[in-house]
Amino acid sequence: MASGHGDSNLIIRSRDPSELAECLCSGNLQRICHVQVTGLDSEPDPLVEKGPGVPVDLVVGNPLEELPLLYRWTPLLTNHPVRATIPVAAGFSKAVKLAVALNFAVKLDVLQPGPPLVEELHRVLHAYLHQTAVTQPVEYFHSLLLAFYRRERLTLWTVQEEDPGLYRHVTDDGLVTPGRRFKVPDGSGYFVPEPGFVIRECESARCEHIEHCAGYFRLPAREYDCEGVKSLFRVLKGAAEDLRSDLDSYDSGSPKAR
Amino acid sequence: MGSFSLILLPTLRCNADCDYCFERKSEHCLEIDQLGIITGKVMDHMESIQRDSLCIYWQGGEVLTLPPDWYRRAYDLIGDMAEARGKRVFHYLQSNLLGYDAKWNGIISEMFGNSAGSSMDFPNLHRRLKAGGTVEYNLIWTRKLREARDAGIKVGIIAIPNSKTLELGAERFYSYFADELGLSDFQVNTPFPGGAGGEVKPGFPLDEAGLGRFLSELAEIWTRRGLEAGVRLGPFHSLSEYFLNGTKELNCIWRDNCANEFVCVGPRGHVAQCDCWVTSYPDHRFGNILDEGSLTEMLRKSGARRDLKSRPGILIEREDCLECEYLSLCHGGCPVRAFTVYGDLMRKDPYCGAYRRLFQTMENLVDSGHLEFPARGAGGGTQTAAAVAPK
Structure with missing residues (x-):
């Protein structure tokens, strides 16, 4: 195969x-x-x-x-x-x-x-x-923490190996698919991922995590309530900021870090 | 490519008569040609599992009841076979030192890197000479220890606490080894009632809470007094490395599954997980390496080994290990301790509570800043057989 x-x-x-x-x-x-x-x-x-x-x-x-x-x-x-x-x-x-x-x-x-x-x-x-x-x-916690810490652009699609531009999933029957997130709701097939189509929805919702989520959690059910997963993003972002602050104060030799 | 560990018992003959010993003794000794057969099959197995180095932990019985010349021939034989097959071999010696004298210096230097592991308890209640008591044992052992160290041999000690140890407390224990004997490398192991029953065995396992308290106090004493002085005290040293750096170089009792790590071979060729199983529990042997064609096949087919390999997964379902914050350190502990206490391999280690208290203490010492990165210059320490085997 x-x-x-x-x-x-x-x-x-x-x-x-x-x-x-x-x-x-x-x-x-x-x-x-x-x-x-x-x-x-x-x-x-x-x-x-x-x-x-x-x-x-x-x-x-x-x-x-x-x-x-x-x-x-x-x-x-x-x-x-x-x-x-x-x-x-x-x-x-x-x-x-x-x-x-x-x-x-x-x-x-x-x-x-x-x-x-x-x-x-x-x-x-x-x-x-x-x-x-x-x-x-x-x-995905690890890569996102590093992305927040380094202020890098990185999406969950990449971290989770589900970016349809990079990955294809071949089913047991040999069918080449863009992955399970792109399955149509009745399970009868897959829709073609159009770049940016879910991102537009996130943009219109003014989501603060669009740079890292990029609509990952908007699929497959478009009506999914993202509030829960957003709280995870917030914890990761806070941890990255704490880490940066700790390391900065250590590097500057402040008494707090010593 | 990693290493394969072999606990090798060339003889079960012993010049001591310790009343808590878990081994069934005999006068049988391994012949050199049998050693060649064993080595060949072990190296075949290493090739099949892609390991390029072999660590041999020489234990008995008492290893020094065989003559130095026997080890000379064994060393040459194993070295030649290893060279021919592109393998590296490292030898480690565990001895009660009673038979040590200057004639051993050459082979200990050459074969064992001038290191040896030995054992002593404080107070010594159970280690006896065959024709003597514990006092005589202490006198001779202490003299032999001094002679070995004077000859430049690095000696690491394993100590087994007993009920009196717990009564006297960690401070006295630490002082005996670090101050009186001047040791900078020793380790605490836990006792278990393995082998044939005896008067002493009903005293084991030790009181779990008392042992936990003792270990916890000893950890604090070592942190306060030993760390700075370069004293390497096991298992506290390796636990501190774990909590500081995440490195896991722990004793065999705390590996995720000892059955993946090593085997033990006795002087008659019996193969089992470690020396207690080889010598005292024939039903739990994997087979006989001298009789069977392939060690790999023997290990693959052995029901006893399959039981051991399945143990941690079964403990996860039956015991409370999955709820424990120290799961990654312990995985249910030692099978031989569980078996000898409960008669059931599929139980967690009977010292679970003591271990948890020790782990908690070590973690607190690190978190509170009392334990900082131990000086790596404290010396590499002597790798005693107990690094892999629960002797």
């Missing part, structure tokens, strides 16, 4: 680590950005030794049911950077806690969270920002 995509860089996914291990031996290594394991109930052994250095993304399906399975994937860390992609669904914070405890980076797979999930996201964000035990990046 990989050969059907020209010179594009590839993210290869499979439930079966043996299949992924084969890909890593097939001469495609230069084109492979990372591999995704979608079945955590399999055994990691075939993948542990193959393609050293190639990042492995462990895609968690059900965070509460699958979290004990994360333990079996730690041997990958010997030869690979490992990330756990965890869906923001009820109880996901427990899977995040375990993943970072195992030294896995984390990517939060977030669609349009309702108030209970926003509350859980706040708990995870607090842990990411303040707990000594969290030494791994938790995306």
